[in-house]
Amino acid sequence: MLNLQHLKKYYQVGDTTTKALDDVSVNFRNQEFVAILGTSGSGKTTLLNIIGGLDRYDSGNLIINGKSTQNFQEQDWDAYRNNTVGFIFQNYNIISHLSILDNVTLGMTLSGVDNSTKKQRAKEALERVGLKKHIHKKPSQLSGGQLQRVAIARALANDPEILLADEPTGALDTTTSKEIMDLIKELAQERLVIMVTHNPELAQQYADRIINFADGKILSDSNPDNEPIPAENFHPRQTKMSFATALKLSFTNIATKKGRTFLTILASSIGIISIGIVLALSNGFQKQIDATQSEALAQFPITISQVTADQKELQKGDNSSNSKQKFIHSKAVFAQVNPVNAAQHINNITPQYINYLKKIKKTDAQNISFASTTSLNLLRKVNGQYQPVTFSTTANNSTDANNAQSMMTSNLGVGGSIYPAHNQGKQNFLKKNYRVLHGHYPKKATDIVLIADKRNHINLNALTNLGLDIKNKQQLQPQKLLGTSIKVVANDSYYQKLPTGNFIPNNNYEQMAQAPTTKTLHIVAILRTKSKNSDGILANGVAYSDQLTQQIVHSNQNSQIAQAQKNSTHNVLTGAKLSKQERVMLLTALGADNTASSIQIYPNSFQEKDHITHYLDQYNHGQNKKNKILYMDLAGNITSITGGLMNAITYVLVGFAAISLVTSMIMIAIITYTSVIERTKEIGVLKALGARKKDITRVFDAETAILGLGSGILGIIIAWLLTFPANSILYNMTNLNNVAQLNPLHAIILVVISTVLTVLGGHIPARMAARKNAAIALRSE
Secondary structure, three states: OOEEEEEEEEEEEEEEEEEEEEEEEEEEEEOEEEEEEEOOOOOOHHHHHHOOOOOOEEEEEEEEOOOOOOOOHHHHHHHHHHHHHEEOOOOOOOOOOOHHHHHHHHHHHHHOOOOHHHHHHHHHHHHHOHHHHHHHOHHHHOOOHHHHHHHHHHHHHHOEEEEEOOOOOOOOOOOHHHHHHHHHHHHOOOOOEEEEOOOHHHHHHHOOEEEEEOOEOOOOOOOOOOOOOOOOOOOOOOOOOOHHHHHHHHHHHHOOOOHHHHHHHHHHHHHHHHHHHHHHHHHHHHHHHHHHHHHHHHOOOOEEEEEEOOOOHHHHHHHHHOOOOOOHHHHOOOOOHHHHOOEEEOOOOHHHHHHHOOOOOOOOOOEEEEEEOOOOOOOEEEOOOOEOHHHHOOOOOOOOOOHHHHHHHHHOOOEEEEEEOOOOOEEHHHHHHHEEEOOOOOOOOOOOEEEHHHHHHHHHHHHHHHOOOOOOOOOOOOHHOOOEEEEEEOOHHHEEEEEOOOOEEOOOOOHHHHOOOOOEEEEEEEEEOOOOOOOOOOEEEEEHHHHHHHHHHHHHHOHHHHHHHHHHOOOOOOEEEEEEEHHHHHHOOOOOOOOOOOEEEEEEOOOHHHHHHHHHHHHOOOHHHHOOOOEEEEHHHHHHHHHHHHHHHHHHHHHHHHHHHHHHHHHHHHHHHHHHHOOHHHHHHHOOOOOOOHHHHHHHHHHHHHHHHHHHHHHHHHHHHHHHHHHHHHHHEEEOOOOOOHHHHHHHHHHHHHHHHHHHHHHHHHHHHHHHOHHHHHHHH
8 A cells, every 4th residue: 555666855954965765665454563673863754754744754655555655735735634644753742731631633634534433432532542531631630652553543543544652662761662563563454554763672562563673764664565566545634623622722822831931922012002092091081072062062053144255266265375384485476365265155046045955854844944044123212212323242332322323324234143043933953052141032023132252241232332331340130121122113114215315314213213114122131051061152142033134125125225225336325336245235235135135054963064074065966166055064174173183183192102013013923923832742743633824823823812812801991990090080170070081993993903913924934834844843842
């Protein structure tokens, strides 16, 4: 079954050539006990290693069951060693960190034998060599003779056709040697046994055939086999080690060095601890910022105005006028459009767009204000007489009759704050964002409110512009403010036409106040924001609903002054020439244009804001620049700035912390290399059992994966534990509670990163281990 033809194996050391095998030709029978005798250095062990596939011949041919091995690939030799050959070594070569049973089953594991079968066969093999009572012991609990029996059981477990024994009794006493040789003799009745020894008496007593070997050549053969080479009948199964087996080997090895393993994992976890703490602090601070911003900015609406600024164009302008720009060397001067003017954009708010906005999901925004910046013609009875008043918060607004005309012609505007009234006047916006200090929430369009700040202060200018005689820091009497009535006069009552065609405000205030079209407003509440981080979107002063402005526009759009202004390019109050933009603003102020001049969309929560902006962006998709509707997302602009700063700080800190990860990776590589050196003999045993190079690599990759996983988990645990003292310190320093919060997703990612980096760090030493020569590895100490 085994034929050696003109085998040669030479070693070159400097100028000296050693002929380990020098043209060796010999045939072996299927069943016989062959003893190869020779002194040390004669080449007999080299011959045994080449027969076992642990070493390669330089020339000649080794034929197994009629199959030439000249074209064997690495995997063919692996399969040959696993399926056909069993090794019995002088020094046993038992893997110390595995149990006796696991040592015996290892070869079968590489063959792909199922668990129940390989355990049964391993037990039978151990019983056959007399170790039935020692099956579950560790190698350290057995004597030398018992360990050699384990080696024999391991060699027998896969039922090999060839049993190779290298000085099997060299390390045993006489009595134990006899027992081992009797056992090997018995095994030779079933298969080919080739034993290398330098003991002639042992060979004469037990062997069927003795081959004397010296200087790499066969000197004599007591029973040569001259049968012709049989037909090819060699089909070994390919070997494969599962990653689970690799993990088990590595875990049991690591478990034998608990102290060193823990220190290794602890040292490797420093990088994970650093990054974990940075991410915990970043995550916590970001949550604090998000919570504060969400509360402070949640009331900030997404605003769509008739005249707005194109932020992209504005940024271009900012770049061109950046303070870091260098001086131009030329003295030439140029004209340039002001960047702010160039960025100006007119939104063409059409009825179709209004309908598009009304389709925004109620889950994203229940409150949408379609406000018109129409002027309110306001009168209030002060000291028994009506006089003009405003909702303005600007100081020194004149309210006497003599200055009424100048006020109306120069200060046309809304004044006060407008809030959205939803579904038949229900004040969802106010109830969500403001609490009542005095009075009750508005119930109809003519109900108006006063807005106080968080210290319950109401803007003094807003009160005095209503004609109230109030001093600075004076304590107010809410019941006197509540119920205060203000008249809103329609345009046709408020303005009178001159023969010239121009208009002036009427000065008969009593008549205007009593006109049928005049509405009466009532202050019904004093409100204050619910947010602890913001005074709210509504300005301190007077606030009224968008329903009121819509009613005023409906009342005034067909008034004489509105119609006259529609047909004129001059200001019908002052006679001044109007620009296109000024004319649009004046028409809106007079109520001549019923198109919403300002649309404010209030997200239900800060998180829904992105849904709304995405919906608005969809409308602009495919539109040319002129027809696009641009919006202002003030809250989004603020959060993008603060979020970007927080991210930048986090990236920098993580970058510094990552240096320790690289250090850990290098340390793992060193530790893996040390493990390779320590486990060199184990590598040789695995190769002798048929393990492939990739299997050896897998064993050490598994070891580094365990170390990486362990360091990642330990690092996360320590980082999490450190968040408690960190939070205590930060609370004492900043009064912020529970700042450091380790995100579970970050923890999982860090564990994965730790595992991957350590595997990468240990992979090169693992590849070095896989390339080790099996025969040399088995001789290592």
